[in-house]
Structures are given as C-alpha cells and as structure tokens.
Amino acid sequence: xxxxxxxxxxxxxxxxxGPVAVEATRPGQVSxxxxxxxxxxxxxxxxxxxxxxxxRNSLVEKHxxxxxxxxxxxxxxxxxxxxxxxTNMAVLVGDRLRGTAGAVSAICGICLPxxxxxxxxxxxxxxxxxxxxxxxxxxxxxxxxxGLVLATTVQLGRKSLSHVYDLVFVVLTVIGVNLLHQSVxxxxxxxxxxxxxxxxxxxxxxxxxxxxxx
Amino acid sequence: xxQIPALIRVFAYLSILTVGGGMAAFxxxxxxxxxxxHWLTFHQLIHLYSVGQMAPGPNMMMIVAIGQWVAxxxxxxxxxxxxxxxTALLCFCIGRLWNRLAKWPWRTxxxxxxxxxxIGLLLAGCLTMAKGAVTGWITATLAIGxxxxxxxxxxxxxxxxxxxxxxGLLALR
Numbered sequence: 241x242x243x244x245x246x247x248x249x250x251x252x253x254x255x256x257x258g259p260v261a262v263e264a265t266r267p268g269q270v271s272x273x274x275x276x277x278x279x280x281x282x283x284x285x286x287x288x289x290x291x292x293x294x295x296r297n298s299l300v301e302k303h304x305x306x307x308x309x310x311x312x313x314x315x316x317x318x319x320x321x322x323x324x325x326x327t328n329m330a331v332l333v334g335d336r337l338r339g340t341a342g343a344v345s346a347i348c349g350i351c352l353p354x355x356x357x358x359x360x361x362x363x364x365x366x367x368x369x370x371x372x373x374x375x376x377x378x379x380x381x382x383x384x385x386x387g388l389v390l391a392t393t394v395q396l397g398r399k400s401l402s403h404v405y406d407l408v409f410v411v412l413t414v415i416g417v418n419l420l421h422q423s424v425x426x427x428x429x430x431x432x433x434x435x436x437x438x439x440x441x442x443x444x445x446x447x448x449x450x451x452x453x454x
Numbered sequence: 455x456x457q458i459p460a461l462i463r464v465f466a467y468l469s470i471l472t473v474g475g476g477m478a479a480f481x482x483x484x485x486x487x488x489x490x491x492h493w494l495t496f497h498q499l500i501h502l503y504s505v506g507q508m509a510p511g512p513n514m515m516m517i518v519a520i521g522q523w524v525a526x527x528x529x530x531x532x533x534x535x536x537x538x539x540x541t542a543l544l545c546f547c548i549g550r551l552w553n554r555l556a557k558w559p560w561r562t563x564x565x566x567x568x569x570x571x572x573i574g575l576l577l578a579g580c581l582t583m584a585k586g587a588v589t590g591w592i593t594a595t596l597a598i599g600x601x602x603x604x605x606x607x608x609x610x611x612x613x614x615x616x617x618x619x620x621x622g623l624l625a626l627r
C-alpha cells in the first residue's frame with residue numbers, strides 16, 4: 241500500500257553515492273498527518289499571491305521530501321493542466337509521497353485555511369459590505385489587486401514566453417475574449433489548437449531552428 | 455429555489471477553464487455568476503476577488519464566499535468540491551501518466567502551445583476585472599503603482615493590497 245505511488249511513477253531516481261546535496265525522503269516514509277500538517281501550514285501562511293515560493297521552501301528546503309529537479313518537473317505539469325498551481329502541486333506531491341491518501345490530505349490541507357477565512361469574509365461582507373467606509377476601502381483594494389494580478393501575469397509571461405510568435409497567440413487570446421467577447425473555452429480551443437499546431441512535432445533541423453530564436 | 459445544482463454546474467465548469475491560473479476563468483466567472491445567475495453584482499464579485507488576494511492559500515478561495523451567499527454552509531462546501539475535484543482528479547491521473555507521455559512528441563507541442571494562450575487568458579481576466587475596478591485616475595494610479603512596485607521589489611504583495619485599502623478609505627469616499 242505504502243509503495244503504491246512509487247510503482248506508478250518513478251518519482252525520485254535512486255541516487256548512488258556521490259555529491260548529493262539534497263537527500264530526498266523516500267516516498268512512503270512520510271506520514272499522512274505529516275503531509276496534512278505541512279500543507280495546512282503552507283495554506284495558512286502563504287500570504288501575497290504566489291504560493292509556489294512557499295511550496296518550494298517547505299517541500300524542498302525544510303522537509304526535503306522532493307528535490308529541486310522534481311519540484312520544477314511537477315510545477316511544469318501543474319502549469320500545463322487546468323487547475324490552480326497550488327492545488328495541482330499539492331495533488332502531485334501528495335501522490336508522490338503517499339499515493340491517493342497523500343494527495344487527498346495535501347489538497348485538503350492547503351485549501352482549508354483560506355476557505356475558512358473566505359467563509360468568514362463572506363458573512364462579514366454580506367453584513368457590512370455596503371457601508372460607505374467599507375465600499376471606499378474595497379475600491380482601493382480592488383484597484384491594487386488589478387495591479388497585483390497584472391504583475392503576476394507579467395512575471396509568468398517573462399518566464400514562459402520565448403518567441404515573437406508567442407506574443408501573437410497572447411494577443412489573439414486577449415482579442416478573442418475582450419474584444420470579440422467570445423467565451424473562454426471557445427478561445428481556449430481555437431487559439432490553443434492553433435498554437436499547438438504551430439509548435440507541432442517537426443523532424444530534424446526545423447525543430448532545432450525553432451529552439452534558437454532571437 | 456434550490457441553487458445547489460446550478461452551483462455545482464457553474465463551478466465544475468469554471469474549474470476546467472483555470473488554465474494558467476484562476477484569473478483565466480474570471481471572464482466566465484463574471485458572466486455566469488453576475489449576468490446569468492444574478493448571485494451577486496459585478497462590483498461585489500470584484501470586491502470578493504480582491505479581498506481573496508489577501509487571504510493565504512490558493513488564490514481562488516473567494517468562490518467559497520459566493521457559495522456561502524447563495525446557499526450558506528452547504529453552498530460553500532458544494533462550491534469548494536465542485537471547483538477543485540475535477541481538476542484535482544485530472545491532475546492526479548495525468549500526473550501518473552506524465553512520464554509515460556514523455557515519448558509522445560505532441561506533449562511538448564501542447565505544452566509550448568498552451569503557454570502563450572494561458573498568459574493571454576490571464577491578461578484577458580485582468581482586463582475584465584480592470585473594467586470594473588479602475589474607474590478613475592486614483593484607481594488607475596493605484597493599479598499601475600502596485601504593478602510597478604511588485605515588478606521592481608520583493609515586498610509582500612499582501613501589504614500593498616492592504617495599502618490599497620488605506621488609500622481607498624482616504625481618497626475614494
């Protein structure tokens with residue numbers, strides 16, 4: 241039972257003797273309450289948008305459950321699939337550590353604190369949200385939040401966009417949603433398919449040429 | 455009227471649209487919760503979303519607040535499960551298959567292709583939100599100021615949102 245995750249996925253390649261800085265914990269050694277507690281702590285302390293930094297700090301540096309290479313690989317999967325990075329990472333890491341039970345305890349842990357806080361916010365906002373003072377404060381909060389999500393998008397774009405063509409697909413997507421008022425899934429399917437076909441598997445030199453862009 | 459089935463349908467659907475981040479689903483979130491189901495106003499949605507940016511954990515926990523408004527504790531729990539279960543299951547299954555997909559040449563193509571589209575969706579979400587939140591020169595300055603500070607410094611963004619509240623209290627009454 242404990243080894244279920246390892247048989248499914250070769251999570252951490254067994255390392256031989258050598259200069260290994262981070263000795264990752266073997267899957268199966270971590271307890272379910274331990275996983276829940278670690279993700280609960282991340283879920284309760286990760287103020288300020290980017291949960292990824294907090295995840296890395298806890299999983300790679302503090303607990304040494306996974307190494308940096310695995311972290312980056314799992315983050316790549318999280319960003320490609322639909323779903324929030326934070327919860328996708330919880331599912332993937334939890335599964336690597338203790339299979340299904342690990343995944344369930346990790347996602348529950350990371351969601352619980354924020355969910356409880358927003359539950360309280362909902363009740364408070366419902367009762368007092370339309371007071372002039374609250375509305376004034378919330379207007380400021382909303383404007384600041386626009387700046388923050390825009391900044392997060394720019395940071396993500398700097399990391400993941402490497403080509404001029406990438407910008408074309410970004411612009412097409414924005415035009416589809418904001419100017420043509422098409423639904424998100426429609427734009428996602430149309431532009432997503434176009435972009436995937438544009439980066440379709442190619443043989444030999446053409447593919448390498450693509451890699452060495454401006 | 456029992457809103458639980460509608461809550462499940464809407465949030466399970468939105469779940470699948472969060473490619474790249476929660477913001478990617480914002481335009482649909484607005485259409486479905488504000489225009490179609492009238493669960494809240496556009497301004498209330500923006501307020502809840504913004505306050506949600508200050509809460510710790512995954513940054514779409516504001517959906518819990520919508521569930522709570524529509525159908526109390528049950529609504530909150532239902533929304534949470536509907537929003538996170540579909541993508542969690544998908545991620546769980548694909549995560550286990552991922553290494554086997556490594557040899558499939560289209561995996562890289564899909565990854566490369568979805569990267570710019572997800573950035574575009576996040577931008578589109580930002581613009582949709584900006585239309586409601588940026589209403590004058592004070593809010594525009596605030597948004598651009600936060601954008602510049604976050605990009606140029608390592609300050610915790612939650613503090614900046616808190617500062618936004620103070621500016622709002624002083625200047626936007």
